[in-house]
Amino acid sequence: MNAPVHPALELVSVTAGYGDNPIVHDFSARLLPGSITTLIGGNGAGKSTLLRAIYGTNRFFSGQIVFKGETIEGLPPWERLKRGVGFVPQGRCNFPAMSVAENLKMGCYTLPAARHAGAIDRLVGSFPMLRQKWSIDAGNLSGGEQQILEMAMVLLVEPTLLLLDEPSLGLSPKMQGDVFATVQRIAASGVTVLIVEQNVRGALLISDRALVMEQGRKFMEGPAAEVRTDPRIRQAYLGGNIQHTAA
Numbered sequence: 001m002n003a004p005v006h007p008a009l010e011l012v013s014v015t016a017g018y019g020d021n022p023i024v025h026d027f028s029a030r031l032l033p034g035s036i037t038t039l040i041g042g043n044g045a046g047k048s049t050l051l052r053a054i055y056g057t058n059r060f061f062s063g064q065i066v067f068k069g070e071t072i073e074g075l076p077p078w079e080r081l082k083r084g085v086g087f088v089p090q091g092r093c094n095f096p097a098m099s100v101a102e103n104l105k106m107g108c109y110t111l112p113a114a115r116h117a118g119a120i121d122r123l124v125g126s127f128p129m130l131r132q133k134w135s136i137d138a139g140n141l142s143g144g145e146q147q148i149l150e151m152a153m154v155l156l157v158e159p160t161l162l163l164l165d166e167p168s169l170g171l172s173p174k175m176q177g178d179v180f181a182t183v184q185r186i187a188a189s190g191v192t193v194l195i196v197e198q199n200v201r202g203a204l205l206i207s208d209r210a211l212v213m214e215q216g217r218k219f220m221e222g223p224a225a226e227v228r229t230d231p232r233i234r235q236a237y238l239g240g241n242i243q244h245t246a247a
Ligand SMILES: Nc1ncnc2c1ncn2[C@@H]1O[C@H](COP(=O)(O)OP(=O)(O)OP(=O)(O)O)[C@@H](O)[C@H]1O
Pocket: 018, 023, 041, 042, 043, 044, 045, 046, 047, 048, 049, 050, 090
């Protein structure tokens, strides 16, 4: 018999929000190592709030976040990052007036100085675009290139879990495709990915599983291919008239 696969991340009845207001309620989920899970929900449902709770940048009310077999909900974000939780928040999060090279150096801030050059070399080997744009200010990259730079800045510290909040927002269809292909490549290297995406169809196509959130609560979960064909999901998030075989 195969040994049981332990989840890379387990959320147990997580309730989190801001100030005195819980926004996400009693949310539970298990993410298997190297899998891609998409978190679907309408505007204001609480998707970003859940990602922030996993990274530790908002108020945690109750529940457990189990990462690599240990509870991390009491740890500050930098400690979670050190243990392997990487987070690329919603919106642009590079240093636009600094070059690609300088941005990558900033991404190394939690690593000992002796590891910076090696970490950057490794990343640039995987993302040759970064080498090509080495001296260009990040703010002058295309939106898709900036998104890939932002993922690379987090990947420098070799996280085993990557939380991505709306990585394709505002990008052309071609650039969205580049970002999705990059996310697939990251997961294929063994990193577990939890992604929130406005392009629900595109995200479901690259995902193994999907979680659906409504008003801060889990509404549905399952294999991405099943969620994609669920009539309620098609109606609410996929324009209501998507073929089962739609790419
Ligand atoms: N820093 C904050 N302080 C207080 N309330 C907040 C804060 N950030 C978000 N909220 C509230 O939490 C709720 C959920 O917001 P959240 O950003 O998690 O939604 P979302 O699902 O990510 O939406 P979107 O698809 O628009 O990004 C909203 O009612 C929002 O007003």
